[in-house]
Amino acid sequence: MNPSLSNFMLARTPKHILHPTPTMTTQLQLNTGASIPALGLGTWQSAPGEVKKAVIHAIEAGYRHIDCAFCYQNEDEVGEALQDVISRGIVKREDLFITSKLWCTFHTRVEEGLQKSLDLLKLDYVDLYLMHWPVPMNPNGNHPLFPKLPDGSRDIDHSTNHIQTWKNMEKLVQSSSPKVKAIGVANYSVKYLEKLLAQATVVPAVNQIENHPYLPQQEVADFCKEKGIHLTAYSPFGSTGSPMFKDEIVNEVAKKHNVGAGTVLLSYHLARNSSVLAKSVTPSRIDENRKLIALDDDDMSKLESISKTKGLTRFVYPPFGVNCGFPDKADGIDLSG
Numbered sequence: 001m002n003p004s005l006s007n008f009m010l011a012r013t014p015k016h017i018l019h020p021t022p023t024m025t026t027q028l029q030l031n032t033g034a035s036i037p038a039l040g041l042g043t044w045q046s047a048p049g050e051v052k053k054a055v056i057h058a059i060e061a062g063y064r065h066i067d068c069a070f071c072y073q074n075e076d077e078v079g080e081a082l083q084d085v086i087s088r089g090i091v092k093r094e095d096l097f098i099t100s101k102l103w104c105t106f107h108t109r110v111e112e113g114l115q116k117s118l119d120l121l122k123l124d125y126v127d128l129y130l131m132h133w134p135v136p137m138n139p140n141g142n143h144p145l146f147p148k149l150p151d152g153s154r155d156i157d158h159s160t161n162h163i164q165t166w167k168n169m170e171k172l173v174q175s176s177s178p179k180v181k182a183i184g185v186a187n188y189s190v191k192y193l194e195k196l197l198a199q200a201t202v203v204p205a206v207n208q209i210e211n212h213p214y215l216p217q218q219e220v221a222d223f224c225k226e227k228g229i230h231l232t233a234y235s236p237f238g239s240t241g242s243p244m245f246k247d248e249i250v251n252e253v254a255k256k257h258n259v260g261a262g263t264v265l266l267s268y269h270l271a272r273n274s275s276v277l278a279k280s281v282t283p284s285r286i287d288e289n290r291k292l293i294a295l296d297d298d299d300m301s302k303l304e305s306i307s308k309t310k311g312l313t314r315f316v317y318p319p320f321g322v323n324c325g326f327p328d329k330a331d332g333i334d335l336s337g
Ligand SMILES: NC(=O)C1=CN([C@@H]2O[C@H](COP(=O)(O)OP(=O)(O)OC[C@H]3O[C@@H](n4cnc5c(N)ncnc54)[C@H](OP(=O)(O)O)[C@@H]3O)[C@@H](O)[C@H]2O)C=CC1
Pocket: 041, 042, 043, 044, 045, 067, 068, 132, 186, 187, 208, 209, 233, 234, 235, 236, 237, 238, 239, 240, 241, 242, 245, 262, 277, 278, 279, 280, 281, 282, 285, 286, 288, 289, 316
């Protein structure tokens, strides 16, 4: 092709993926051949007594992707909700995409951690099982989920590491009767992914990370794209209290499209070909969050300008005392292996 023509075409090619009329069930491809629905309902900090209703409402409203974790301590109620909608014929199990996560105190007990979640969720399998953090914690410490040392710091298990955990997770998909359709990771930086991939047999299907215009994590997104790892964004609104709803530029883009700020914050991820998790226990918000639109390059440039001007903001970073390899959080011990 004439080089000037190819340059012209490159210049005209939209930088971001344009999903024509994206919807919450737009299917994004995983490296396993399966697909993941664009929007998932988050369940972190969804209180017992509220989460069952929220999950039932979401599935009745058309959500097909639910994000769970053992450490959220509410998987039993999520399981009740799933049983309810499946038994009433609202949805078939195979039409749902359910994620759970291996908690840090279970890194040396992968099968047990998975089975505990399956029992609580009342499921035979999950669609995706993630290592929640690349941080093993003492399985025999002073608390089953959040063990601490006498000085109050988190009780890290230094006898193992995240790569060993991954090797045990690989056995889950290699089993003759797998109880997981795919395995993946969460909270992985480029540094930890490089160390993992150097020894992995199975490339993670997904990396679930905090991601939004205040924390674009472009280096992680680029690395994952190159390696065929799908990115799922968590805390799209800035987590508890949805602080990013007040952002001026987000609201400017929302006004242009005549939609709410939430729609812009969620649609940002579709333009990057990522899936996104939005948590709510409020029925009207669960409904509202279903709306996605195609943002154009101009909208994306505006959203990208936010962190360039204001710097990065990370809303979720537990006090592990570990350096997980993210450039904006360089303190703590290196467990990359
Ligand atoms: N792998 C990991 O380590 C992590 C995974 N996650 C996953 O991602 C999910 C989403 O992230 P999360 O941190 O919960 O935060 P979100 O960014 O989804 O924000 C949740 C907050 O936004 C509020 N909210 C939701 N919708 C609206 C709306 N339309 N208008 C105004 N406020 C709204 C919710 O309130 P209310 O519920 O009261 O309606 C809640 O306070 C989690 O629930 C979890 O499943 C999150 C963090 C870490």
